[in-house]
Amino acid sequence: MDIDEPSNGAGPSKSRQGSRTIYIPETTNYQATVQQPFDYHSLDGTDPAICIDNGSHSWRAGFSSMSTPYIDRLNVVSRYKERKQNRNILLFGQDTDADASSRANIRSMFDGDLLIHGDILENALDYTFLTLGIDSTRIEQPIVMTERLANPLFTRAMTSEMLFELYNCPSVTFGIDSLFAFSQSAHPDGLAISLGHNATTIIPVCNGKGLLSRAKRIPWGGAQAAETLLRLAQLKYPGFPVKVTSSQATFMYHETCYFASNYEEELRLLESPENMAKMSTVVQFPYAQPDVVEKTDAEIAAALDRRREQGKRLQEMQAKQRAEKLAAKMVELEDYKQLLAERPTLKRADFVNRLQELTPFESEAEMESWIKKTESDIRRKQKKEAGEDIEPEEEPVFPLVDRPDEELTEEEVKEKRRQKLMKAGWETRVKAREEKKKEQAKKDEEKRQEESERATDLTGWANKLRAEQDAVINRIADRKKRRAQLGNRKSVASQSRMKSLANLAADDTNKKRKKNGDDDDGFGMDDSDWMVYREISGEDESEAEEEDQSQLQSIETRLLQFDPTFTEEDTMQGQAHAKNALVNAFVRGGSNGRYEPEDLKQSHQLHLNVERIRVPETWFQPSMFGVDCAGVGENSGWLLNGFEEEQRKRMMQGIFLTGGSSVISGLHTRLRNTLTPLLPFRAPLKILSSPDKDPRLDAWKGIALWSRTEQAKSARITRAEYEEFGGEWVKEHPWGNAPL
Structure with a gap:
């Protein structure tokens, strides 16, 4: 199978390569594209036709004696009023991008693929004839113009009336753009596939004539x-x-x-x-990059030094504050110890009065306890600053706890209550330490058993931990999903939560209405009854999350240490990193540099x-974006298979691609790969493109070549025929819209 792959400018290799940067042109760099009028008198008495390719994206016009169109512009018009000089402005083509006012008033003569705005067509024709240097009130040359496949008669009538009545042209000929482009291929049989701006057409050509009855149109083009x-x-x-x-x-x-x-x-x-x-x-x-004053290396280094000095001063201030607090505490301790030393020399009543006046304590025992605790704290802080080991907490003494209240004074009874509370707190801490030791011993035993299991069956041990890892990851994911669902009031989780709240509110209302306890349903007597409140409030979510994270970290650490098949990519963070890497590559191109929003x-x-x-x-798959029809490859294969074998073989040698979107790289290869399974096995297939490697100009060049033939002269609609038969009169020719 022969495939003629076009280079189309940059070429497929450049178009397909990634990791490159393209720059959008700045609109502020606009410069008017003033086109000098053509020297009409240089035609030397010849009478070439005026060829116009009226595309929904571009407007191309020129004389048939030219090799390329003299006018090649965007087919848009902008009309607006310029406020500074108070004048009306009319721009055509690329000039419509001059400023914000012109861009806001851009209009096209087409609605989709249908020409409906005659006033804009008139503006385009005015620009064309003036630029071609025609300064007379009458057009002397015949006009050949393209139109769409199955163009409505009212559109042709509107155009014909404008050309004959407004410009007094001698004759007009209309033809389909893709068939004019196909006429360059020198193949009498084939397919004319045009990937246009607003639609794609596939027209079979047999014996030099387009078979419009079998043509296909796909409502998808470059604009879509x-x-x-x-x-x-x-x-x-x-x-x-x-x-x-x-x-x-x-x-x-x-x-x-x-x-x-x-x-x-x-x-x-x-x-x-x-x-x-x-x-x-x-x-x-x-x-627009804002003006930023860049600092020199010396300024940056000076700023770093200032920050270091500020940090050092802050540390010194904090150390000084700690020393001052410690000194004040020591002075206060000495004062209380001095007061306690004067106790034997004073009467009890005098000592109690001084104790209440000079200290915040209510009793001597309370002051002694504070002195003992403060001395311990001071020693601990001093050793900590000196870097020495901290002594373990000494077991406190509670002498009044075991003595009966009858033997105690009123103040000692108060002190006894305080000592009971202190003893309960001490016993609780001792019990917690013992439970912690037991828990540690249990963990050591489990660790020993795990080491034994790992030594005997490493694979089974690893599979067991992997299953635990998957379970923990699923719990974390489910919890995260539930939190997200609770944020949506229409989700199932949120609806269930609201239903539970409503039921609880109804139960509470009914209970308030009951005046006696005989009808009590017993809710709350069982601990499981209170789980509903925890489920609704979600108070245990954070605790469960911390436990799962700790368990997951322990599992993955052991697997990384002992399982050679478990890598960083298998961890939860590694899996998330792989997913994030794909998302980062999708959104930011996988750049190694960090994305800075600023x-x-x-x-x-x-x-x-x-x-x-x-x-x-x-x-090739229009259904991807909601277009209910078959693709280019499927339609082309269906059309080719609808002909007899000999005819199909000839047509397979002339599959011609044209239109603006046919310059997209890879089209030839993709069309070949799609057609090969649809056509007979090993049937020769040749896909052609523009001889000049510029499919955008195919239609105009086809018009220029065909307009010089005798066939084109016989297909002209003269002014006399227009006046007799009207603007809807059609003359049949091989590349026209009339069905043959």
């Missing part, structure tokens, strides 16, 4: 592809700082997209973050990867 790419980018970057225009989306589409030779296979390859990163293309949008350059970047093949794939 660019819009789809823009929508995918908006979903991917919802907070993008600038508005992406349709022209910028078209630029991105042509510069980044390509047809995948095997779409499903390339998608599977993109499961790897590395492949995703390799495929990514960075689209850099223009931005960096204007990075925030004005789009990273396109899977979108590069997803958008063009719609031509």
Whole structure:
């Protein structure tokens, strides 16, 4: 099978490669494209036809004697009033991108693929005839113009009336753009496949005539592809700082997209973050960098030194404050000890009075306890600052606890109560330490048993821990999912929670109405009854989360240490990292550099990867984006198989691709891969493209060549025929819209 793969400018290799950057042109760099009028009198008396390719994206016009169209512009018009000079402005083509006012008033003569705005068509014709240097009130040359497949008669009548009545042209001929393009291929049989701006058409050609009765039209073109790419980018970057225009989306589409030779296979390859990163293309949008005063190395070093000095001073201040607090505590301790030393020389009543006046304590025993505790704290802090080991806590003495209240005074009874509380706290701490020792002993025993099991059966031990790891990860994921569901009031978890709250409120209301306890349902007598409150409030979520995280860390640490098949990628963090790496490669191209939201350059970047093949794939799978029809490959195969064997063989040698989107790399290979299983085994297949490697100009060049033939002269609708039969009059020719 012979495939003629076009180079189309940059070439497939450049278009498919990733990890490159393309730059969106700045609108502020606009410069008017003033086109000098053609020297009409240089035609030397010849009478060439005026060829006009009226495409829904571009307008191309020129004389048939030219090798390329003299006019090649966007087919849009902008009309607005300029306020400064108070004048009306009319711009055509690229000039509509002059400023914000012109861009806001851009209009096209087409609605989709249908020409409906005659006033804009008139503006385009005015610009064309003036630029071609025709300064007379009458057009002397015949006009040949393209139209859409199955163009409505009212559209042709509107155009014919304008050309004959307004411009006084001698004759007009209409033809289908894709068939004019096919006429260059020098093949009498084949398929004319046009990937246009608003639609894609497939027209079979037999014996030099287009069979319109078998033609197919797919409502998908370059405009829909660019819009789809823009929508995918908006979903991917919802907070993008600038508005992406349709022209910028078209630029991105042509510069980044390509047809995948095997779409499903390339998608599977993109499961790897590395492949995703390799495929990514960075689209850099223009931005204004604010003026930032950069510091010198000396200034940066001086700032670091200042920060170090500030940190050192802060540490010194904290140490000084701690020393001052400790000194004050020691002075206070000495004062209380001095007061306690004067106790034997004073009467009890005098001592109690001084104790209440000079100290916050109510009794002598309370002061002694505070002195003992403070001395212990001071020793501990001094040893800690000196780096010495801290002595274990001494067992306190509670002398009044075992003495009966009858033997004690009123103050000693109060002290006894306080000592009981202190003793209970001491016993609780001792009990907790003992339980901790028992728990540690239990863990040591479990660890010993685990080591024994690991030594005897490493595989079984590893599988057991892997199962525990999966269970813990699932619990964490379920808990996270439940929290997310509770945030949505329409979720099942949130509805269940509200139902439980409503039932509890109803039960509480009924209980308040009951005046006696005979009807008590006994709720709360069982500990399990209170689980409903914990389930509703979620108080145990944080504790369970901490336990699961601790258990997961222990399991993964042991597996990493002893299981040679368990790597960092198998941990929960490793699994999340792999997922995050794929997401990072999808959104940020897998760049090794860290993404900084404050960096204007990075925030004005789009990273396109899977979108590069997803958008063009719609031509072969239109259902991907809601278009209910078969794709280009399936329709082409169905059309070819509808002919007899000999006719099909001839047509398979002339599959001609044209249209603006046919420049997208990889189309030939993808069409071949799609047609091969649909056509007879090992049948020769040849896919052709523009001889000049510029499919955008195929239709105009086809018009220019065909308009010089005798066949074209016989297909002209003259002014006399227009006046007799009207604007809907059609003359049949091989490349026209009339069914043959």
